[in-house]
Amino acid sequence: DQQVKQNSPSLSVQEGRISILNCDYTNSMFDYFLWYKKYPAEGPTFLISISSIKDKNEDGRFTVFLNKSAKHLSLHIVPSQPGDSAVYFCAAKNSGGSNYKLTFGKGTLLTVNP
Amino acid sequence: DAGVTQSPTHLIKTRGQQVTLRCSPISGHKSVSWYQQVLGQGPQFIFQYYEKEERGRGNFPDRFSARQFPNYSSELNVNALLLGDSALYLCASSLLGVNPTSNQPQHFGDGTRLSIL
Helix, strand or coil: CCCEECCCCEEEEECCCCEEEEEEECCCCCCEEEEEEECCCCCCEEEEEEECCCCEEEECCEEEEEECCCCEEEEEECCCCHHHCEEEEEEEECCCCCCCCCEECCCEEEEEEC | CCCCEEECCEEEECCCCCEEEEEECCCCCCEEEEEEECCCCCCEEEEEEECCEEEEECCCCCCEEEEECCCCCEEEEECCCCHHHCEEEEEEEECCCCCCCCCCCCEECCCEEEEEC
8 A cells, every 4th residue: 555656657757947846645644745857777755845834945046845735745846957866756754653753655757868 | 964874775584594684874863764665555564663662563564573673773683584574775864852653754765675496
């Protein structure tokens, strides 16, 4: 049972344009969400997070939006740069649980073309 | 500052063997988690340790075990290796207290690539 879903395996955008990566979740107990970026042969790098008490969080070129009623979040990258080309993972956590387990989606491969 | 370090980076084993993977967390981080990532999937939670105690376990068989040392480093052990254990094993550390409601991101190492022949 996939509790965190990234339905787009890949996304291609032009340099300078906006990249929008989407993530859906089914577990209503999730209340903390994170985005990670992963280059080949490296571990995931933390990008940005959002708590369920907010609907938007911004950090430089990266903005995460959370729609709790739709159980949907998205990551916006503006403007996109070729160095942003990587696999992006959405992850979620239940803060009311007994541990710090993160549940990940399968990832979306973003390619930013020069 | 050094990030999460894992060793070895690559490992080749045969079925039935045992393997130990090592992880050193970011300085000051007391919580360590282990994840398994197979090709085409996101990381899957295996274990979480805090202050040398197991605080969580994912849906993995008893062949998987781990421990955390007084310096907060950690080892993941896998016995009786199967072909399906071939994966990237990731260690993550976080600046967390006892309360899991504290929302701090987990920071990952580059992983150990384990191949089973």
